[in-house]
């Protein structure tokens with residue numbers, strides 16, 4: 049049985065029991081087991097015990113189940129957990145490597161100057177932030193913006209997989225070398241990765257520069273423009289292929 053029982057449900061249950069039995073409280077075994085499992089972040093479905101977040105049916109529910117995550121040491125240094133923002137029905141998902149300082153403060157990905165530039169890049173191909181879903185591989189900021197460690201990716205990437213399972217995007221854009229190399233498990237250069245079209249979790253993936261890199265080196269704006277044009281063309285082709 050899935051455990052999706054909130055504290056208020058349990059409180060209501062206990063009040064009903066008290067009305068029935070007075071101060072001698074009877075709580076059945078199933079409720080005790082559910083409560084014990086829930087305290088460990090677990091649930092039971094079809095007789096199988098699993099982590100509760102794996103059973104989330106919506107992004108909102110997933111957020112509720114993982115926003116207090118402490119699976120890796122980044123939980124100790126983060127200010128805010130950064131789940132991702134945008135349309136829960138989005139066809140398009142943009143993925144960065146991890147939150148930076150501004151994102152860690154605000155709890156939202158791609159804010160600050162790099163975020164503003166990303167908004168402009170989207171607008172250049174007739175998209176808005178509200179049209180897409182934006183997230184990172186890691187949901188918590190690595191100290192001093194260092195690269196994600198393999199152990200952190202191993203712990204956190206399953207959350208991204210679950211997000212994609214719920215979002216079911218048609219196409220994705222990886223922002224920056226580290227995001228692309230991490231997703232694709234490769235050490236290939238950004239130049240090489242930008243040249244191809246890849247697949248991640250069975251979804252087409254295009255690679256381009258991270259907007260923060262464009263702030264450091266404006267010469268990369270032109271190739272980024274070409275990447276997002278390619279991305280937009282691919283997205284239009286995928287949509288047109290579905291038309292009767």
Ligand code: SF4
Nearest residue numbers: 117120123187188204
């Ligand atoms: S980075 Fe991911 S795995 Fe680590 S604490 Fe944050 S949410 Fe959990």
